[in-house]
Amino acid sequence: MGFLHLYPKPEAMGAIHGAKACRRAPSISHLMFDDCILFFRAEAEESNQIVDILKTFEAASGQATNLNKSGISFSRNVSPATQADISAQLGVWNPLNTGKYLGLPSLIGSKKRAIFAYLKDRLWKRIQGWNGRPISKAGKEVLIKSIAQAIPSYCMQIFLLPVSLADELQRMMNSYWWGSRGNSRGIRWTKWDQLCVKKKNGGMGFRNLHGFNLAMLGKQDLYGGVFGVRxxxxxxxxxxxxxxxxxxxxxxxxxxxxxxxxxxxxxxxxxxxxxxxxxxRIWSHSRDENYTVRSGYHLAMNTIYTGRGNAPASEWDKLWDLNILAWRTVHNWLPTRINLQSKRVMVPSTCANFASMFEQPWHLFYTCPYAQECWEISDVKNEIKQSPAELECFVEWFFHILGKLDVERRQSFVMTALGNLALT
Structure with missing residues (x-):
């Protein structure tokens, strides 16, 4: 701490000039963490001031500076001859370590994608370890939300990651969610943006990384352009x-x-x-008018993605009492022949049992004769028969039946519907 008392005086006299993040920002002359970082101009007079301060500190404290473990870094505007002279005056020749400091990159240049590439490597290693295990969709949801999405969170508190890097991380998580293994990509039935919608609106509630990044940075500057608000x-x-x-x-x-x-x-x-x-400063998007990452993320999501589910929130609440396969059924993210053709899989478009009918959800779960036989022997046959004739949309029909049943019979309805999928 004694070193801190030696530095302000020459700085106040103008003998040492710190660094500025921008023209109107305050000057930063030193940072004290586990290590000490000093900022000064690459001039002989200022480097001599640094040497005098270090000598005074050594004489007063009895502690010597280990120059062999110290490093120095120059801006691009400093000539090689000046760099050599400054290094000789200070007795420090080692270049400043450009690796990580406190878990984050110590120097950030224009090539941010290459600097933050380690996030992609860490996520890839995690996913490769998970791919070898038989994990259900519910298990994958927990792994993605608790581990995969947390990997870049620490870095996103300080830096704005490139949008292309965030998109690539999301593609990796999306591939894992839909079941890719090794060199096999699997079929991605929807984009990550649709999965980022809240569960009450038909999504999975995953994070949009760029939106969450903006919300994290919002803590540093409430209005300053993070959300495009002047x-x-x-x-x-x-x-x-x-x-x-x-x-x-x-x-x-x-x-x-x-x-x-x-x-x-x-x-x-x-x-x-x-x-x-x-x-x-007042944040109008929260009740107590104070900024929170949660409220900032909701604002960012409304700015980035305005899509919603194809049913009211109350209907989706009924669905989440069941299972994820029912959620896929309502979204028509099933490997029916029509859907496989849309994913460039070479299969016929007609039903395997009735070639005169196209294999789509309405046929698969209702109009197919096999499906009719299954409903006839189920305990929900009365609700199926009494469904209004004007319901020609599968999603409307599905939620109409759910609304007529209690929780236990909803399970029976969904299991019978999935049994129809297995038969065909």
Whole structure:
């Protein structure tokens, strides 16, 4: 801690200049973690100041700096001759380790995809280990939500990952979810975006990685462009030679539209100013007006993906009491011949037992003679017979029958329907 008291004085005198993230950002001269990181200009005067500070600290504390374990890094604008002179003055020749620090890349350049490629490798190793095990869809859901989606979470708190990398991670998880093994891709029945929809709307509730990344970064900057929302600002209106401060909301982010009509200047300048209070940041998407990752993620999802399920939330709640195969049935994500043809699998489009009929869900579960025989001997035959004739859509028919049954008989209905799938 004594070292910290030696550094501010030369910095205040202008003998040492730190680094800035942007022009208006504060200068950062040093960072103290397990290691100490110093920032200064690549000039002989400033490097001599660093040497003097280190010598003073060594004399006062009795602790010496191990230069052999120290590293140095220069910006691209520094010439090789200047780099050699600075390294000689400091006695540090080792290049700064560009690996990981505290679990994150220590230096980030323009090639972010290559820098964060280790996330893809880690996910691939996990999935390869899971592929050798017989895991149900419910088990895969747990693995994806608890492990696979958590791999990039720590990194996404600090950095905005490339969208292409997030898409590739999602494709890997989507392939695993639909059953790819080894070199066999399997059939991906839908895109990852559809699986990211909430369960109450017909999805699986998986994360959209880019949306979650934006929500994590929202903690660092509430308004600053993360969600494409401009922050409000205090502007100035100049009328003649007088200058009056007024508040201008940008765009419609605060529910007010800006105007460029000169006739409104008098009304704007007449607004009384409040000078005895401080500005507050308010997040209107949560009840307590404080930002949370959950509320930020919901906003990002509404921005990125607006799709919803093909049934009301109350209907999907009935379905989740059953099993995932029933969920696939309602979405028509089954290997019927019509669906296989849409995935470029060379099979006939007609039913294997009745060549005059196309093999699609409505035929498979209702109009097929084999299906009719199964319903006739089931304990839900009365509900099947009494279903309205105008229900020609399979999804409407399926949810109509579920609404007529209690929980126990819903299980019987779904098992009979899946039995029809096995027969055909």
């Amino acid at each position: 922050r409000p600002y205090f502007g100035k209106v100049i009328v003649g030679e007088s200058e009056t401060a007024a508040i201008f909301p940008s765009g419609q982010s605060l529910g007010c539209a800006t105007t460029q009509n000169l006739g409104d200047i008098a009304e704007i300048t007449a607004i009384p100013l409040i000078t005895h209070t401080h500005d507050l």
